[in-house]
Amino acid sequence: MTTENTTQPVIEARQLDLTFQTNDGPVHALKDVNLEINKGDFVSFIGPSGCGKTTFLRCIAALETPTGGSLSVNGMTPDEARRNRAYGYVFQAAGLYPWRTIAKNIKLPLEIMGYSKSDQDKRVNDVLELVDLDGFGGKYPWQLSGGMQQRASIARALAFDADILLMDEPFGALDEIVRDHLNEQLLELWARTDKTIGFVTHSIPEAVYLSTKIVVMSPRPGRITDVIESPLPKERPLDIRDTPEFIEVAHRVREGLRAGHADD
Amino acid sequence: MKSILAVLTVVAAIVVLWYAACVPMNIKGVLVEAERAGAEVQPPSAKDRRDMSEFGLTINNNFAIPATWEQARPRLPAPHQVAVELWNTTVGKKITSKRSLIYHGWVTLSATLLGFAIGTGLGILLAVGIVHSKVMDMSVMPWAIVSQTIPIIALAPMIIVVLYSVGVQGIIPKAVISAYLSFFPVVVGMVKGLRSPDHMQLDLLRTYNASKSQGFWKLRLPASMPYLFASLKIGIAASLVGAIVGELPTGAVAGLGARLLAGSYYGQTVQIWSALFAAAILAACLVALLGLIERMVLKRMGIAS
Numbered sequence: 206m207t208t209e210n211t212t213q214p215v216i217e218a219r220q221l222d223l224t225f226q227t228n229d230g231p232v233h234a235l236k237d238v239n240l241e242i243n244k245g246d247f248v249s250f251i252g253p254s255g256c257g258k259t260t261f262l263r264c265i266a267a268l269e270t271p272t273g274g275s276l277s278v279n280g281m282t283p284d285e286a287r288r289n290r291a292y293g294y295v296f297q298a299a300g301l302y303p304w305r306t307i308a309k310n311i312k313l314p315l316e317i318m319g320y321s322k323s324d325q326d327k328r329v330n331d332v333l334e335l336v337d338l339d340g341f342g343g344k345y346p347w348q349l350s351g352g353m354q355q356r357a358s359i360a361r362a363l364a365f366d367a368d369i370l371l372m373d374e375p376f377g378a379l380d381e382i383v384r385d386h387l388n389e390q391l392l393e394l395w396a397r398t399d400k401t402i403g404f405v406t407h408s409i410p411e412a413v414y415l416s417t418k419i420v421v422m423s424p425r426p427g428r429i430t431d432v433i434e435s436p437l438p439k440e441r442p443l444d445i446r447d448t449p450e451f452i453e454v455a456h457r458v459r460e461g462l463r464a465g466h467a468d469d
Numbered sequence: 470m471k472s473i474l475a476v477l478t479v480v481a482a483i484v485v486l487w488y489a490a491c492v493p494m495n496i497k498g499v500l501v502e503a504e505r506a507g508a509e510v511q512p513p514s515a516k517d518r519r520d521m522s523e524f525g526l527t528i529n530n531n532f533a534i535p536a537t538w539e540q541a542r543p544r545l546p547a548p549h550q551v552a553v554e555l556w557n558t559t560v561g562k563k564i565t566s567k568r569s570l571i572y573h574g575w576v577t578l579s580a581t582l583l584g585f586a587i588g589t590g591l592g593i594l595l596a597v598g599i600v601h602s603k604v605m606d607m608s609v610m611p612w613a614i615v616s617q618t619i620p621i622i623a624l625a626p627m628i629i630v631v632l633y634s635v636g637v638q639g640i641i642p643k644a645v646i647s648a649y650l651s652f653f654p655v656v657v658g659m660v661k662g663l664r665s666p667d668h669m670q671l672d673l674l675r676t677y678n679a680s681k682s683q684g685f686w687k688l689r690l691p692a693s694m695p696y697l698f699a700s701l702k703i704g705i706a707a708s709l710v711g712a713i714v715g716e717l718p719t720g721a722v723a724g725l726g727a728r729l730l731a732g733s734y735y736g737q738t739v740q741i742w743s744a745l746f747a748a749a750i751l752a753a754c755l756v757a758l759l760g761l762i763e764r765m766v767l768k769r770m771g772i773a774s
Contacts, residue, residue, distance in 0.1 A: 268672050287678055294676040296669050304691045304770040313687065317679045345771040 214241040215279060215369060215401045216265055222273030223260060223427075233426030234260045235271070240420065240429065244368075247395055247402045249412035250420045251458060252465065257427020258405045258420075262371050265403060266294050278369070290318060292369035293362030297377050299354035301346040301361075308333070308342030311361045318365055332360040335394055352383040356390070363398070371403045376411070385443060388414055392441055409462075413437075413455045414446060421458055423465020431461035487548050488538065493523035494545040495537035500526060502540075503533055546739045554743040567723075570747045576724040577712050578751060580640050584647020585708040589701065591648060592655025599656070600663040600689070601681070610660075617653050621646065621711065626718035643715035643724075650711040651704035658700025662693025694770065698763035705755045713748060725751075 223235040235257045242248050250258035263269040264276055267283035278286035286292065293314075301310045308329050315325045333339050336356040346354055355375055362370060376384045388411060395402055406412050412419050413435070421431040436450055445451055500518060504510045511529040512518060518526060527534065538547040546554075555570065562569035595613065598605040625646050632642045666688050674684050716726025725748045732741035 266676055268675060287676065290678060292676070294673065296673065298669060300669050300673055302688070302691065304694075304772050306771065314677045317674070317677045317683050317687070 213280060215244050215246075216240070216242040216277070216403070218261075218264075218274065218276045220274035221261075221264065221271050221276055223257070223264060223269060223271045224273075235264070236426035236428050238274070238427075238429055240432070242401060242403065242418070244401055245399055246418055247392075247404065247416050248418045248420060249404045249406055249416040250422060251406055251409065251412045252422035252427075252462065253407070253424055255424040255427070256422040256465070257424070258422050259373050260427060261422075262373055262403055262405050265369075266292060266371055290314075290365055291367055292371050293365065293367045295355075295359050295362045295370070295372040295375045297374045299346070299351075299358040301354055301357055303346055305345075306342065307338065307344050307346065307349070307357045310346070310357060311342075311364050314361060314365050320365070328364050328366075332363045335363060335397070336360040337390060350383075352379055352387060355379065355387065359391075359394075363394075363400075368400055369403070370400045373405045374407070375404075377407070384408075384411070389443055391415065396439065409455050409458050410446060413451060413458060414441065414443075419454070419458055421461035421465065423462070430465045431457070433457055433461070484548050487545075491543065491545050491547045492527055492534055492537045495540055495543045496523050496526050496530070496533065498540060498542075498544065499533045499536045500530060503530075503536065508532075542736050543738055546742050550739050551742045551746060554739045555746060558743060559747075570725075570728070570743065573723055573725050573728050573744070574747055574751055577709070577716065577726065577748070580643035580712040580715065580724070581647055581705070581708045581755075583640060584644035584649075584711055585651050585705050587644060588648035588651030588704060588708060589655050592652040592700070592704070593659055593697075595652070595656050596659030596663060597685075599660050601685075610656075613653055613656050616649070621650060621714055622717075624649070625711075625714050629715065629719055642719075643712050646715040647708040647711035650707040654700040654703040654707065655697070658696045658703075659693055662696025663689045665696065666692050691770065694766065695772065698759065698766070701763075702756050702759050705759055706752050709748065709752050709755065 218238050218240045221235055221238040222233075225232045225234055238257075238261060250261060252258050260269055264271050265278055265283055267287040276283055279289070279291050281289065281291070301307070302313070305313065311329045311332060312325050315328060320328070329342060330339075333342055336359055338353060338356055338360065341349065341353065341357075346357070349357065359370075359372075359375065376387050379387065392415060404412075404415060406415075417435050417439075419431075419433040419435060420429055421433070422428065423430045433454060435454055437445060437454065497518065500510050501515070504513075504515075510518070510533075512521070537543070538550070540546075543550070558568055558570040562571075564571050564575075566572060595605075595609055599609055600606075628646055628649070629642045632638065632645065663685075670688060670692075671684070674688060679687070713724070713726040713729070716724040717730055725744050728744035728747075729741055732738065732744060
């Protein structure tokens with residue numbers, strides 16, 4: 206078992222199905238999804254709205270329960286993984302508590318999980334430094350810009366050292382300049398922490414720039430149409446986006462998205 | 470500065486209207502007194518005057534207008550009469566005097582505060598139950614709403630009689646009526662407040678595998694604070710009304726309600742109006758005090774910017 210663990214994927218989905226029963230009949234949010242995510246991967250899920258990319262991420266987080274197939278996270282069921290605090294989750298909105306300072310917001314999961322006071326303080330300082338917010342611990346959320354708030358929410362997800370980070374369109378509400386900057390920082394953070402990251406986006410450049418693996422999805426029913434292993438190096442300056450390799454990958458993603466649309 | 474001017478303009482307009490209204494309201498009484506004192510009144514016959522409109526009488530007897538603001542027992546007392554009575558019964562009397570409005574105000578206030586405390590506590594407890602239990606949501610909420618459709622003036626005597634028959638009297642029955650009126654806004658506000666965190670916030674706690682009680686203390690309760698204070702302001706005003714209403718059916722000897730009742734027994738309109746104003750001022754002070762506490766608490770929490 207222990208020898209297997211090193212090669213076993215961190216997240217493994219086999220023939221995963223999820224059907225929502227609604228008043229208008231069943232909706233196939235996910236159909237026959239097969240995917241392996243290995244330790245240290247940066248996986249982006251891209252596709253039009255309704256393709257199930259967020260739903261899949263929520264399945265991994267045990268916020269939704271699949272109706273068929275199997276899904277394992279760290280070799281456990283998603284719900285066991287959730288109870289073991291295997292992942293940190295970043296939502297589209299920062300969702301910081303307005304009545305807590307940034308430091309206290311980051312402490313929230315630590316308080317809930319019962320970390321000691323001194324450990325809490327140390328971890329807060331560490332993650333604040335990691336997301337480049339040192340010195341802002343005493344501020345309230347409304348005193349920070351949208352980009353800084355989202356960084357704080359990433360810090361909150363990192364604070365308890367889960368080795369999986371799930372991000373659901375975390376930069377979707379931010380403008381492009383801030384987004385570029387945060388993408389760069391996120392890559393830097395990923396390189397430093399060696400986390401496995403699942404990242405939902407609807408921006409092709411963002412997906413290509415960030416990922417080692419791009420999962421292209423299409424709607425009705427939500428399914429995977431293409432999985433692209435990125436040939437780009439791990440070290441990625443922002444201007445890598447002008448290289449032929451980058452443009453080629455972006456082109457393939459676009460083709461995949463188009464193919465998904467062709468059959469409706 | 471501009472807003473103060475606007476407020477003063479409105480107040481001045483009300484005072485002017487009030488003085489103007491005193492004339493037709495009181496003219497008949499004034500003319501009767503004037504006739505007894507030997508003045509010439511138009512028309513001279515009391516029977517003719519009875520059938521005439523107040524405005525007609527005012528025009529015919531405009532010498533009597535100043536007197537409509539100075540009657541001992543006017544139908545509508547003039548503002549300065551109420552102000553003088555208020556001054557005499559607050560600053561001009563010892564607090565221990567049975568005629569001091571401060572004394573009566575304190576009697577009512579103590580019942581108000583006790584009732585408010587009971588009502589608020591009960592309201593918060595019910596709200597917590599309603600938010601956490603579907604059964605309570607379906608069984609308690611409709612009754613809470615029904616409870617508020619019964620006129621308190623009909624219910625108050627029954628509460629007092631029932632409690633008296635089991636040996637409870639004094640401040641408690643009044644506080645119970647107060648609580649009955651004040652728990653409702655607290656329930657409604659707190660339920661809304663405790664449910665104000667959105668799906669994302671609840672999902673976030675789920676990803677931390679937080680327990681229900683952690684969710685309550687760390688998310689729901691702090692998120693409900695702005696809603697709670699809005700409800701408390703309504704609740705305290707309702708509490709005061711409850712305490713006053715609770716003083717009416719017993720013929721209580723003390724309290725603002727008792728002053729209102731005694732005033733109407735003896736036709737002491739000035740006393741009624743000054744008791745009314747005392748109640749209004751008391752309510753305004755209580756609401757303002759809660760506003761102050763709200764500002765302090767929310768500021769401490771970092772919510773108020």
